Amino acid sequence: MTGNQWGYGEEDGPSSWYKDYPIAEGARQSPINIAPEEAVYDHGLPPISLHYDNCTSTNISNNGHSVVVDRCECDRCSSLLTVIQGGPLENAYRLKQFHFHWGGKGCHGSEHTVAGKTYTSELHLVHWNAAKYSSFAEAAVAPDGLAVLGVFLEIGDERGGLNKITDSLYMVKFKGTVTDFRDFNPNCLLPSSLKYWTYPGSLTTPPLYESVTWIVLTEPICVSEKQMGKFRTLLFNSEEEEQRTRMENNFRPPQPLKGRTVRASFK
Numbered sequence: 001m002t003g004n005q006w007g008y009g010e011e012d013g014p015s016s017w018y019k020d021y022p023i024a025e026g027a028r029q030s031p032i033n034i035a036p037e038e039a040v041y042d043h044g045l046p047p048i049s050l051h052y053d054n055c056t057s058t059n060i061s062n063n064g065h066s067v068v069v070d071r072c073e074c075d076r077c078s079s080l081l082t083v084i085q086g087g088p089l090e091n092a093y094r095l096k097q098f099h100f101h102w103g104g105k106g107c108h109g110s111e112h113t114v115a116g117k118t119y120t121s122e123l124h125l126v127h128w129n130a131a132k133y134s135s136f137a138e139a140a141v142a143p144d145g146l147a148v149l150g151v152f153l154e155i156g157d158e159r160g161g162l163n164k165i166t167d168s169l170y171m172v173k174f175k176g177t178v179t180d181f182r183d184f185n186p187n188c189l190l191p192s193s194l195k196y197w198t199y200p201g202s203l204t205t206p207p208l209y210e211s212v213t214w215i216v217l218t219e220p221i222c223v224s225e226k227q228m229g230k231f232r233t234l235l236f237n238s239e240e241e242e243q244r245t246r247m248e249n250n251f252r253p254p255q256p257l258k259g260r261t262v263r264a265s266f267k
């Protein structure tokens with residue numbers, strides 16, 4: 001496995017990432033299995049507050065590992081506040097991008113698990129500490145640099161808000177493709193409850209930086225099998241490559257807790 005050639009296959013998957021990214025065996029790796037009974041209710045934890053109202057997406061792309069919706073970083077947009085704050089966070093963290101992890105068929109595909117239960121997919125809304133750091137890249141390597149909101153997706157009724165994304169996926173079938181994707185607001189992908197678990201962790205993909213304060217919502221949203229099927233029409237490969245491998249099972253399994261405490265915002 002050379003350089004940054006990593007994936008989710010037999011040869012280049014999560015169990016071999018440590019060869020190029022030794023931090024894979026670090027003390028605050030993600031995801032983890034969340035054991036609700038062992039979570040510590042912290043009555044000092046305020047609720048999280050999301051200000052996505054001015055959220056302006058700019059494009060959707062296939063990076064060979066997932067499908068990513070980038071937030072517009074133009075002067076006008078970056079002055080608008082699209083932030084998460086409260087909860088375990090010292091200050092407001094600015095939304096940078098969001099993306100998904102999903103399975104093949106059935107109900108596995110999430111990265112975090114809850115008492116061993118897997119979900120069909122997991123949405124990650126990635127925010128960075130713009131109050132303290134001057135760029136995402138700088139924040140991405142700092143212990144308090146990133147805050148990622150994790151939302152579980154489970155199979156059920158169709159989620160209307162997801163259709164704008166699933167209807168665009170055919171445009172980014174191949175690794176390295178990008179297309180305009182404007183004015184999408186991820187508010188429509190949030191569950192009704194913002195009850196959460198929080199713990200100190202890492203990126204779940206190389207470079208696996210240990211810079212993430214994880215905030216995982218307890219309530220999943222429902223998506224239809226048909227909608228999930230559209231994610232699986234994406235490919236890990238670029239159009240030039242011979243190989244055509246469906247993009248699915250792009251999740252890292254749970255990692256050792258190594259003494260960390262998971263806090264709950266609720267009793």
Ligand SMILES: COc1ccc(C)cc1NC(=O)Nc1ccc2c(c1)[B-](O)(O)OC2
Nearest residue numbers: 124126136137140148202203204205206207
């Ligand atoms: C090659 O990748 C990089 C190069 C340089 C920098 C500064 C950052 C990255 N990667 C990065 O931020 N990934 C990343 C960021 C956030 C999340 C995840 C991955 B996830 O765990 O899947 O969910 C939350």
Ligand SMILES: [Zn+2]
Nearest residue numbers: 099101124204
């Ligand atoms: Zn992710």
